[in-house]
Amino acid sequence: MIISIVIHHCYEEQYLKFDKKAVGLLIFLLLVFNASVQYSTQNHQFWKPKYLPKIQKIVNENEAMLPFITSYEKNDDACVETAFQELYDRGFIFTYCKYPRGQGKLSAMVIGNSYATNLNEHIRTHFHHNYSEWRSLRIGDSFGFFHDNAYHGAASLITMKNQVATHKPDVLFIAARYSDFLKSPILNEENDDIVKQMNSNIAFYEQYVKKIYILAPHPLYPLNFLNVFLDYVTRRPTELETLHLNRDAVDRDLLYARERFKLINCKKCKVFDLSNVFLENDKYLSFDRKTMLSYMDTGIHFTGPGMTKCDPVFEAIAKEVMEN
Numbered sequence: 001m002i003i004s005i006v007i008h009h010c011y012e013e014q015y016l017k018f019d020k021k022a023v024g025l026l027i028f029l030l031l032v033f034n035a036s037v038q039y040s041t042q043n044h045q046f047w048k049p050k051y052l053p054k055i056q057k058i059v060n061e062n063e064a065m066l067p068f069i070t071s072y073e074k075n076d077d078a079c080v081e082t083a084f085q086e087l088y089d090r091g092f093i094f095t096y097c098k099y100p101r102g103q104g105k106l107s108a109m110v111i112g113n114s115y116a117t118n119l120n121e122h123i124r125t126h127f128h129h130n131y132s133e134w135r136s137l138r139i140g141d142s143f144g145f146f147h148d149n150a151y152h153g154a155a156s157l158i159t160m161k162n163q164v165a166t167h168k169p170d171v172l173f174i175a176a177r178y179s180d181f182l183k184s185p186i187l188n189e190e191n192d193d194i195v196k197q198m199n200s201n202i203a204f205y206e207q208y209v210k211k212i213y214i215l216a217p218h219p220l221y222p223l224n225f226l227n228v229f230l231d232y233v234t235r236r237p238t239e240l241e242t243l244h245l246n247r248d249a250v251d252r253d254l255l256y257a258r259e260r261f262k263l264i265n266c267k268k269c270k271v272f273d274l275s276n277v278f279l280e281n282d283k284y285l286s287f288d289r290k291t292m293l294s295y296m297d298t299g300i301h302f303t304g305p306g307m308t309k310c311d312p313v314f315e316a317i318a319k320e321v322m323e324n
Helices: 002-015 020-043 053-063 085-089 114-125 153-167 193-206 225-235 237-243 247-253 255-262 304-323
Strands: 094-098 107-112 133-139 171-175 211-215 269-272
Touching (some): 053 225, 107 114, 107 153, 114 304, 133 153, 193 211, 193 255, 225 237, 247 255, 269 304
Parallel strands (some): 107 133, 107 171, 171 211, 211 269
Antiparallel strands (some): 094 133
């Protein structure tokens, strides 16, 4: 009560006496002050908390992975083609890359949503340029071989099918983070609309390619996970183990999604499951206990260490493709 009275007499009564010009000036000064504080807190060391050297090293190494993986994992092969006028004209969110010609004979294409870009470089690396052509196409809200009701979903699928029909890659990789649409209950296996979509589009792809590798549904980590991880590292280190995903909860969540993948009818397909790489007893790991590096970034994408953990899977696929 006393504080309110003091504020009223010292500030509010004086404020009410201002004319429009003075009020405008005050608002402007407050905005400048606020902007200055925001800039300072983000760019000056003074505001940043101080940690022990060991903890600071963990924080620094993880903060370096806050941007998308392509921001800090650079490759020596610059794209020779990135323009895709059709997608640009239609307002799609996309990333397209045709890489320099390799030294082999097979051609490959990676399609999907942001996971296509997330996985692409780690897959391509294990081919050691033993390909003639390599393309990567990521379109927002696209799952590569089926669609939900999201904006651009159906249209992006048509574009991807056209690209496969045009370029006829020997090997097609479909990599996507799937929506909850895939987790809806299966009421009738023989008449499930999603499975019908999947099989119909895969049958289309089989006309043009020799082999198809499809990423299996992956456990869904919390959005903004990397920042949550850093919060636990600095404030609640004794609770870090609680950040790993419970296996039973994940398996229940992915029950119908995984069941649909079992119903895929495809002679040229192979589903590769990255979740097994992170599985440890009753948990799906979310960070490396030795290096204390997160496997997921803030946007539910794999970090560099997360992808490195998956490299044996990609290496086996590359070996299988090149030997056949």
